[in-house]
Structures are given as C-alpha cells and as structure tokens.
Amino acid sequence: MSRYVSRDGSRLTRAMLRDLNALDQAFAARFGKQLHVNSGVRLRSEQEQLFRERYVPSSEVNGRRTYDFRQWQGIWWARISDLGTVAAPDSPHANHVIENTGRGALDLRDDGVDAGVSSRENPRADWLKANALAQGYSPEGYNFSEPWHYRYERDPWVGTGAISQEETMAYPILLNGRHRFLLGVGSIKHFTDVAASDLARNIVAAEDVWIELNTASFLQQLDSFGVPRDKVDTSNGHVFDVTLGRRVAGGWWSWAREAQHNTKLILAKLG
Incomplete structure (x- = not known):
C-alpha cells in the first residue's frame, strides 16, 4: 500500500485525508461549499526543487529584482520570483515536508466566488480557524500572514495499514x-x-x-x-x-x- 494518497492533485497521508474529509463535511454543512487542497505534503526533493525555482544564490542576482532572502547551505539566497516565499529545504519552517517536522501541512481554499478561507477577513476563514483543530489541523499560517496554511498536529501515519474506524x-x-x-x-x-x-x-x-x-x-x-x-x-x-x-x-x-x-x-x- 502506498504511504500517500491524493486529493485535488495534492499528496496527503491517509490520516490527513481522513481528518480533512471530516473537516470538509462540517464546512459543507455550515456553508454549502467545499474545501480544496492547493498544496499538500511535499517530499524533501520537491521542496528543494521549488526553492531553487524561486531563489538563487545572492551572488547570482545579476541586477534582477529581489523579494526576500533565505539562508541555506551556509550562504544567502535571494528570491527572484513573485510567486511567493518558500522555506529552505532543511528548515523547520518547511513544514509541508514530513521529514522535517514529523507532521506535514496543507494549503487550503474553498469553492466560493470570493477569497473565502484564503482571507483572514472572511467569515468562512474565521470558522475554519476556530474549528479546524477539532480535526487535527492548526491555523499555523496566521502566524506568517498565510491564513490558508494549516499544520497537521496528529500522527500522519496512523491508519496507513489497517482501515480505521473513521475510514469505515x-x-x-x-x-x-x-x-x-x-x-x-x-x-x-x-x-x-x-x-x-x-x-x-x-x-x-x-x-x-x-x-x-x-x-x-x-x-x-x-x-x-x-x-x-x-x-x-x-x-x-x-x-x-x-x-x-x-x-x-x-x-x-x-x-x-x-x-x-x-x-x-x-x-x-x-x-
């Protein structure tokens, strides 16, 4: 059996999917809308690839616009992409990578016509922030201006073997x-x-x-x-x-x- 499953084209563990589905059901019952995964669990190699796509060593900026800096491998790296920040591959802040934290994280959105759970000013985001922890997800992204980012606080490998009661x-x-x-x-x-x-x-x-x-x-x-x-x-x-x-x-x-x-x-x- 694979260690991972897929939802919305993103990688999760079976435990993460089980709890996200439960959270999604409660969200749908409250708002009539669904939660979706924009980004799930990443392998360490994928984190490094993503980091290298957006950052270059500061000595290689060559006049390009820079957005922020990260330290990795003993040197400073500059972000030259406007697509957003990415944690260095081995940083504890790279919490989409289970190898780094033992947990994993998700970036969420919903199918409303407005920003929904992606905006801290939205009632659906307020509800998700208040209720996600009941299903194992903490609103960690509020600590760094990413209200869509939720860290998984339970053991992500529970249920990877025998089918759990929740899955039945x-x-x-x-x-x-x-x-x-x-x-x-x-x-x-x-x-x-x-x-x-x-x-x-x-x-x-x-x-x-x-x-x-x-x-x-x-x-x-x-x-x-x-x-x-x-x-x-x-x-x-x-x-x-x-x-x-x-x-x-x-x-x-x-x-x-x-x-x-x-x-x-x-x-x-x-x-």
Whole structure:
C-alpha cells in the first residue's frame, strides 16, 4: 500500500485525508461549499526543487529584482520570483515536508466566488480557524500572514495499514433535497425509503444530520472519497450495481464489491 494518497492533485497521508474529509463535511454543512487542497505534503526533493525555482544564490542576482532572502547551505539566497516565499529545504519552517517536522501541512481554499478561507477577513476563514483543530489541523499560517496554511498536529501515519474506524464511517448526503446516500471512503449507498435511510444514518453515519449538497458539491465529494462519478446518476440518484451491470435505485457500490465481483468472473472463466 502506498504511504500517500491524493486529493485535488495534492499528496496527503491517509490520516490527513481522513481528518480533512471530516473537516470538509462540517464546512459543507455550515456553508454549502467545499474545501480544496492547493498544496499538500511535499517530499524533501520537491521542496528543494521549488526553492531553487524561486531563489538563487545572492551572488547570482545579476541586477534582477529581489523579494526576500533565505539562508541555506551556509550562504544567502535571494528570491527572484513573485510567486511567493518558500522555506529552505532543511528548515523547520518547511513544514509541508514530513521529514522535517514529523507532521506535514496543507494549503487550503474553498469553492466560493470570493477569497473565502484564503482571507483572514472572511467569515468562512474565521470558522475554519476556530474549528479546524477539532480535526487535527492548526491555523499555523496566521502566524506568517498565510491564513490558508494549516499544520497537521496528529500522527500522519496512523491508519496507513489497517482501515480505521473513521475510514469505515459513512456520511449522510441529501442531494438536491431529494436523493439520500451514505457516502464513505470508496463506497456509496442509495436509499429509496426515508425510514430505512434514517435508520442506517443513526447506526453507521459519522454525522447526525443530513448534509445537503447540490450536484456540483456532490460530485466533488465523490472525488474526495474515491468514488468514480459514473457510478452515480445524479438526476435520479441511482447507484451502479456490479451484479446487474447498471445503475439502479437503492444501489450500493464499493471498490471492494467490484473487486470481489471481478474476481468471481475471472475464477469462473478459469474453471
């Protein structure tokens, strides 16, 4: 199993993804918007590459505009890029690099039309600052004018082996006020009966209320939880059933069910 997973094209550990998904669900329930990762965990080699793309030794500035200076390898380096500061690869401030801190960090944004969590003046940023630590993320970026930067304060390697209880939990989703689902990591279940869905929510769901999402936000959540978009018909709520080979009302899809079904087909052909 890989040590890392991906969200929004950025690298995270499984523990970081689990806690970010929980934070995202609470954020969506409060604001109807989703959190996204602009930058995740970096390897030390990636930190060095990024640093070298923006900084040169001060002796090599050659008349170019400089923005700030960093000390690394016993010399001073000057930033000649307007894309923003980068910590030196071996600095304790390079906290996106797990090797440096034992934790890791994320840069976040949301899908609102304004700056959202990227701006300390925004109500969504205020909410995230106040609530992120409950899911293991501290608003470290407020210490250096980057409100979008959150440091992971828990062990980033918990859950990299056996599946944890949090990863088996499901979130009750109400799509467009009509379609009810339980969405978990790599799985989704559609309900046609309200009473049955409420019962299932009370037994296995990580939240006590239905999280209301529109189609765009719902599709983003499918991406976050590793459920392919084509497994769900958002117009009628039908979910793909591997045994029938089509989307059906009340369907339940998961990577495990699909893998098991495909294995049975292969064994049948071999037999």
